[in-house]
Amino acid sequence: MIERMSKVDTAWLRMDTESNLMMIVGVWTIRPRITLAQLRERVEARLLQYTRFRQKVVEDALGAQWVEDEDFQISRHVVQEVLLPMRGQSQLETLKERVGELAAQPLDPNHPLWQFQIIEDLDGASYLIARIHHCIADGIALISVMLSITDGGKAPPKRQQQPRDDQDWLTDTVLKPFSDMTVKAIGLAGAGAGKSIATMINPPHPLDSSVEMARMGYQAVSDVAAFALMPDDSHTRLKGKPGASKRVAWDNGLPLDEVKAVSKALNTSINDVLLACVAGAIGAYLRDKGDDPSGQEIRAMVPVNLRPLEKAYQLGNRFGLVPLVLPIGIANPVERLYAVRARMQELKGSFQPIMAFGLLSVAGLLIKPVQHAMLNIFAKKATAVMTNVPGPAQALKFCGSEVERVMFWVPQSGDIGMGVSILTYAGKVQFGLITDSGLCPDPEAIIERFAPEFEKLLWLALMLPWGEDAV
Structure with missing residues (x-):
């Protein structure tokens, strides 16, 4: 076949x-x-x-x-x-x-x-x-x-x-009524995007349809323009022309219950807490190398799932990309956490995941040199690729034995030289890092800073008032 x-x-x-x-x-x-x-x-x-x-x-x-x-x-x-x-x-x-x-x-x-x-x-x-x-x-x-x-x-x-081609997928996702799961999936990048498209396709009133279509058209044009005009990422020792040698590192994991407790105490999402730890670890690494990251931000291209999870077995690629800003120059852990939360809020309502999927569809039709030139646009805008995947809550069994730990690393496209992986598995949050050997020969020096950055937030959360009288 x-x-x-x-x-x-x-x-x-x-x-x-x-x-x-x-x-x-x-x-x-x-x-x-x-x-x-x-x-x-x-x-x-x-x-x-x-x-x-x-x-x-x-x-x-x-x-x-x-x-x-x-x-x-x-x-x-x-x-x-x-x-x-x-x-x-x-x-x-x-x-x-x-x-x-x-x-x-x-x-x-x-x-x-x-x-x-x-x-x-x-x-x-x-x-x-x-x-x-x-x-x-x-x-x-x-x-x-x-x-x-x-x-x-x-x-x-x-x-x-049976595989579905790109047109089938786009038709199912954009031109047909959204299922709750599809809206939720796109909502990972912005609940507004999913809700707006769903409202446009099934409007409560004709007038609402016209208004929503106009608003969505404006939002889509704004997203394309914003991405095209986005300045290249900040220059740090982590950004440059990568070579052909890689290094990987992983940590022992953070207790998921503690991460949940901190996110609740500080009124942020679990994802906000984890991203703040990533930004803090990278900033601390640069300071230890003698660099001054004060006031600097770097971008990470973050994959966003764009299909119902129950159809994941169909394989293929069905995700978009959004550029997430990591405030590596903010040393104060709480200030950094709320800066991350603010950045995540800015992504709500964005069409960038669907736009990126469309760009990849076009890129697949181009000759290789043109495709690489097109995809290097993404690389110039970012220092890292980062993904956060929810895994099974309980440890898996394989051939009668226990799978104690699951770790993975995402590939980096173009000239991006760093990949950050976050995986929740069996009650723990695992951090993984893959780097270009020339740009970052010691990824373990970044990995070992994740836990200390989290502990700062944990101690601050423990110092908050407890009980019914707490404000």
Whole structure:
């Protein structure tokens, strides 16, 4: 069976550069350990139920096609990894170094664009390193896929996996009445956008329709103009021309209950608290390097899901991008938190996620040099790509063992040299960082500052009045 790749997925396929490969990289910590044979058996039984993971990519004059790989071999895609620590290097340090190497190593274009590496035994646990090209699916869809291969999970029937092209998706999302879930999904970037489109399509009164259409038209034009006229991002040591070497880091996680308590006490969202910690950690890192970030802000391009979550199994890419400003120059943690909240409020009602999706659709039709020039517009406006994904509330089981930790890293497009990943899993909030080795050779120095930044907010929240008499 041959399928035409959607324009947006084609854009992600062609976005690979020597500096930035468009792979989503993840690591599972599984305890007690599992074997290579167990992993291959599970992958064959579950993952390969998704036809996309048996298909290779064949490019042509019109874009690209998904074609069944007649030479598919599980031994090529699920392989054993052996770590050999250097003298004075811990096994964990060796693991992080290897993940960074794999993040910069291209997948074989002659076969399906994914690979799993398993380290069978490291301190009594197994580590599963997954690399999947972004043209197969976005992060939300891959969470759905990975859940389906855990104990008790199940892939959807093949007849439900029929791909939808960009026009079908845009028709379903914009020209047909919105479901509550779709409105909520777009509401992640701005509740006003979803509500406005829904009101336009199902107006209570004809006059309301005309007014809303005019308001939406003005908002859309304003968003396009604002993005085009947006100045390039602030120059810091984290921004520049990346090379071909990557480094990764991750932390031990923050208790989700404590993050919720702080957000409630300070009257902000959980997302505001986490983003304030990210901004504070980056600012502190720059100060420790002798730089003065006072008054500086950097932008992070943030993916926003644009499809109902129950359709994530259909794979492909269905998300937009919004530029979020991080006030790294504000040292006061409370002032920084409320600055982040104000920035998030500014995004409400924005059409930028849908606009970005449309730009990617157009980019998928262009020749590669023009596409890269177009996509570098995004890179000039931002220092990092950042994503925040809600994972399962309870720890997963895999082949009878517990998945203790789930971590992943997002790819960076163009000349962006940093990716920040936030994942909520099993009662903890995990931070992950991937950086260009030349721009930031020590990402762990940023990661280790997340917890102290959160602790500042936690202590301030604990100092607030408690009880019914509290104001």
